[in-house]
Amino acid sequence: MPRVIVVEDDTDLRDSLVDYLSLVGHEVVGLSSGLDLMMRVSSESFDVAVVDVNLPHEDGFSLIRQLRAETDLALILVTVRHSTDDRVNGYDSGADLYLVKPVDCRELAAAINSLAERRRPSKPGLAGADGWVLDRAALELVAPDGARVRLTRSEALLLNRIVLSGGNVVTRAELQALISEPGNASSSGRALDVLLSRLRSKVKLRTGTALPLQTLQGVGFAFRAKAGTD
Template sequence: MARIVVVEDEADLRDDLVEYLERCGYEVRGAASGSELDAVLEQGTADVIILDVNLPDEDGFSIARRIRTASNAAIIMLTARSSLIDRVIGLELGADVYLVKPVNFREVEAQIKALLRRQGSEVGLTLVYERHGF
């Protein structure tokens, strides 16, 4: 079973995305900050990290850079920052996918499946669940 960490400081969005991905068959943990992500990763590796850019203690760009130097985990940036320069920076710092909020959870799931196929990882079942228009 693929392991996913959702790093998002907006609690409702984080909880909804965690719930959705669990219903899709993934093992999912949530974190509200870079330091919480570090604590989650100390307990075990992740196959995919979904990462917001605007976080309270460390921005997602620097987190992506740190992750990329130490891990082969796939990184999906999921952020409200939509400028071309932000997208380019995110991808250059190690993100595999850059999605702009609001996003449909099914699109996030499809990106996860594509990344896991490239990694050769197991893919969970798809269950449809939408909330808040994502």
């Protein structure tokens, strides 16, 4: 069953959703704020996030954008807002599904199952016994067993350069130049280390396999496994 995180500041509604989803077999965590959400997903693996739009301090649209950029979660927005403009905003923000309150618990459970099923690898062994595939169009890294990890654009950019090196070392300076922003070059070294650390953790959580990215201290990085791009 999918592992679900529900973010809703209405205590009664949150508890009812968590109780129902738990009853039908999901492993569910209920939270009340966007801050709690981002802290939780940075350290644990989930399959689906159900996010209310009207949250204190940060609205659900901005949270969905951040989750879409930094995680591979399936994303469901729930809200009382029902205008076409709000729906378009939700989908433009990265939501996979937009549900208007009151939400039927059976419909929500079915939607969660459907989205989680689509995210499961449909072709085990897609890249071969020891290979990885970087799907640049979908912004996904595919592990040897077919498990998929959604990438941010920065992660995909770095992996693309490293994979295309064919196992040769790519220098830190070259990778830092890929992600540095004008006028902010001094921080690109730290940003590179943080980005690669998060990428390693995300791949390990999602696939159970360590990313075969070798660090050559003070020099650069190399991809030490069979890999391709799609």
